[in-house]
Amino acid sequence: MSNKNVLVINSGSSSLKFAVIDSESGEALVSGLGECFGLPEATIEWKFNGEKSKEAITAPDNHHQEAINRIVKLMDELSLKETIVAVGHRIVHGGEKFTSTVRIDDAVLTEIENLSDLAPLHNPAGAKGIRAAMTAYPSLPQFAVFDTAFHQTMPQKAFTGAISHELYKEYGIRRYGFHGTSHYYVSREAAKMLDKPIEESNFITVHLGNGASVCAISNGESVDTSMGFTPLAGLMMGTRSGDLDPGIIEFLMKKGWTPEQVFETLNKKSGFLGVSGVTSDARGILEAMDDGHEGAKLAFEVFTYRVAKYIGSYMIPLSSLDAIIFTGGIGENALDIRSEILTNLGLLGFVEDRAGNEAARFGAAGQIAESKLLGAKVLVVPTNEEFVIAKQSVELL
Structure with a gap:
């Protein structure tokens, strides 16, 4: 088994997707989903070696932290903990600040939270996932990969809205684009297919x-x-x-x-x-x-x-x-x-x-x-x- 596995976390406002990915082959060794956070019926489920498992999440206050605590425990149970070298987080909005993947420190986390105005449903949830993962895995390096980063190469004529330029300067209103990680990946794979x-x-x-x-x-x-x-x-x-x-x-x-x-x-x-x-x-x-x-x-x-x-x-x-x-x-x-x-x-x-x-x-x-x-x-x-x-x-x- 590779010792270059990454725990990938995609934290939403009421859900959390996760997977342990072999960074060399792309294989998902385990994948799962916590959902209905904030509700009595909150659950977490996962798939490993073709078998599915599901449990209730019963923590009354912080389902994100409880879900990540369960994931940490699961890594022990599946003998994956020692193979994980990093935690990677999908963050929806990086604004103009983040043009590529970054290692997370306190300043980066604060900036992600500051960008919540641009993605009020997604960035606060992403920050919650980061905080929970940092608490659970304090010694592992954590990285943020932004949906918007790939599109930061757009020329100004493509991202500028036909509105008062003051709105861009004051509030950052412009085209940012999303799904950047997907567009990036499939374009690279297509180039290989076409040699x-x-x-x-x-x-x-x-x-x-x-x-x-x-x-x-x-x-x-x-x-x-x-x-x-x-x-x-x-x-x-x-x-x-x-x-x-x-x-x-x-x-x-x-x-x-x-x-x-x-x-x-x-x-x-x-x-x-x-x-x-x-x-x-x-x-x-x-x-x-x-x-x-x-x-x-x-x-x-x-x-x-x-x-x-x-x-x-x-x-x-x-x-x-x-x-x-x-x-x-x-x-x-x-x-x-x-x-x-x-x-x-x-x-x-x-x-x-x-x-x-x-x-x-x-x-x-x-x-x-x-x-x-x-x-x-x-x-x-x-x-x-x-x-x-x-x-x-x-x-x-």
Whole structure:
């Protein structure tokens, strides 16, 4: 067993994902999830050697700390403790301060908490996870890997909003982008598949899951991305609206809606769920379509159309295109959604390889289409954000 294992922690406001990752192979030796934090039904479950286990979390006050205490105990039980060399934390927002993975000290932790205005649901939870892990593993080095870091190479024309520049200077309002770890990982894997140096590779990466974003990558660097100041911008998602006329917010507030109602709707009641009226899950949308549900069919059409529009527009910042890359839960598995997006890209010469598209699912990478017109391929590359966190943590050691 490798002695370069990293405990990877992704701490949310009411949940905590964890895994022990071999930083050389990317293999997850154990993975798990604590959820329903703050509620009586809080639990933690994990998978090891194909077997699943689940326990209640009963600590009344601090479920994050209790979950991490249980993880520490679990590492002992599974004889993994001595193999762990670092703890890597996924942090959603690094603002303009963090452009790469950093070793966590008191100053870094304070800065992560100071950035909570930009990610009020995520950064305080990430800081909680860090504090709990530092208490549990005081002698292990801890690292923060930021969702926003990969996009810090965007040029000013791409990240600047067309609003008063004072709002940027005073509040940091600009495009930050998210899913950076995923876009980074799949672009590197695609370059290997094409046997091309990443520094000479141009891609459009398409991360489609409950959250979704597109990224234009020029010579290995992010030059534009669809999520913005928050993860609400860009593509239509499971429950998020994506791009929206901001005048709608004023309109609804004049109708008596509170700001809380507006943003609850835009974040949690829109997207697949809002348009279909059925579900936020892409699998449920496809099943309802098969049953003739008109709302599900419309949600499918709006989603695939918007993804294709973004892909088309993201050719603008690139000098050439080597490949479009699909990843994320939907991007890796939803055959019909990928197929419809490719149909919408027909003007650009993309022709689907149906057999290739059917084969590249459920963890399998592969080529699913090609455009002779552009000399570009369409690839499916399963993402592995935990591997990036583990690898970058060990590299900094």
